[in-house]
Amino acid sequence: MRRRFADLHLRFNPRDETQAAQMFERASDFGYRMIGVTTDNANHLGDSDRLRRLGKDFGLDVVTRLDLRAKSGGDLVRSLRRVRRRFELIAVVCDSKPVARQAAKDRRVDLLNFCGCSYRQRFFDLSEAGLASKGLSALEVDIRPLLVMEGPGRAGLLMSLRREVAIARSMDVPVVLSSGVSEVALMRGPDALVALSSLFDLNHSSALSCVSDVPFCMVKRNRGKLSSKFVAPGIRIIREGKGC
Amino acid sequence: MRLFSSSQVGGEEILAAVWRALEKLYGEYGASKAGLGLMEFDEKERCAILRVMKGEVEMLRAALASITKIGEAPVSLSVLRVSGTIKSLRDKSSV
Numbered sequence: 268m269r270r271r272f273a274d275l276h277l278r279f280n281p282r283d284e285t286q287a288a289q290m291f292e293r294a295s296d297f298g299y300r301m302i303g304v305t306t307d308n309a310n311h312l313g314d315s316d317r318l319r320r321l322g323k324d325f326g327l328d329v330v331t332r333l334d335l336r337a338k339s340g341g342d343l344v345r346s347l348r349r350v351r352r353r354f355e356l357i358a359v360v361c362d363s364k365p366v367a368r369q370a371a372k373d374r375r376v377d378l379l380n381f382c383g384c385s386y387r388q389r390f391f392d393l394s395e396a397g398l399a400s401k402g403l404s405a406l407e408v409d410i411r412p413l414l415v416m417e418g419p420g421r422a423g424l425l426m427s428l429r430r431e432v433a434i435a436r437s438m439d440v441p442v443v444l445s446s447g448v449s450e451v452a453l454m455r456g457p458d459a460l461v462a463l464s465s466l467f468d469l470n471h472s473s474a475l476s477c478v479s480d481v482p483f484c485m486v487k488r489n490r491g492k493l494s495s496k497f498v499a500p501g502i503r504i505i506r507e508g509k510g511c
Numbered sequence: 512m513r514l515f516s517s518s519q520v521g522g523e524e525i526l527a528a529v530w531r532a533l534e535k536l537y538g539e540y541g542a543s544k545a546g547l548g549l550m551e552f553d554e555k556e557r558c559a560i561l562r563v564m565k566g567e568v569e570m571l572r573a574a575l576a577s578i579t580k581i582g583e584a585p586v587s588l589s590v591l592r593v594s595g596t597i598k599s600l601r602d603k604s605s606v
Contacts, residue, residue: 459572
């Protein structure tokens with residue numbers, strides 16, 4: 268069977284239909300089948316059904332995603348309680364260690380995103396990976412900084428990514444490769460993401476699953492949970508009515 | 512390889528940009544191993560055929576992906592097909 272690809276981190280104004288159509292068209296040209304439309308604000312996604320219909324015109328499955336920022340671990344828990352059932356994917360932007368630790372152990376978090384480029388701002392260490400491996404969250408690697416940075420800054424980021432990916436793989440934490448871009452010109456195809464991941468020593472077959480199997484499994488699991496038939500992990504309603 | 516850009520870009524400019532990207536990512540030693548060459552560039556179709564050593568295809572893919580601008584023009588380069596001979600490349604992709 269032909270491999271399907273997903274980019275779970277496209278950033279644009281979801282209310283801007285022209286930009287959405289441009290990005291969907293390019294994603295479709297690149298061979299993606301699933302894309303994640305990201306918002307920072309739970310109230311700003313607009314009409315997700317309209318986006319889904321637009322995506323369908325380009326042969327894309329649109330996934331709604333929220334990038335959550337929190338001031339503290341407690342703040343993150345409160346936000347998750349409020350928004351978890353409204354989005355198919357929840358990513359936490361880990362800009363402090365307490366938030367990163369809470370996000371890694373909370374089973375409602377899907378993706379751990381470390382946006383900082385300095386190694387001091389990146390908290391994906393062995394402890395973080397240990398917590399994430401017991402939860403359901405994956406490490407997300409955005410390719411955008413590698414495209415916009417150069418020189419020592421990019422070298423430093425590659426060094427951090429190499430270490431983080433090695434830790435994630437040793438602790439069985441899934442890795443997701445995403446573009447994280449907001450402009451059409453910076454969008455890249457799945458083969459380009461895989462090629463760029465070789466810069467931080469992710470081997471070809473693992474990198475392929477980071478843009479295909481891992482994101483698809485994650486979305487399938489979450490859609491199952493958000494379905495009205497879901498009761499608890501492993502339990503779902505098969506049939507209702509008198510005949511049961 | 513296909514070029515996505517709203518501006519006019521020539522073949523020589525593309526080749527220079529790819530060399531620069533290779534040098535930035537892998538250094539002069541790494542770039543020298545690529546054996547890079549521009550075989551053809553169709554300005555109308557915005558498709559080019561690049562030559563690279565067999566074992567260095569991934570290196571070229573990464574370099575192409577890292578190019579965001581040629582001159583002042585924002586660009587994006589994507590690989591359409593990889594093949595061992597130009598004949599089979601043409602058969603596969605009708606470039």
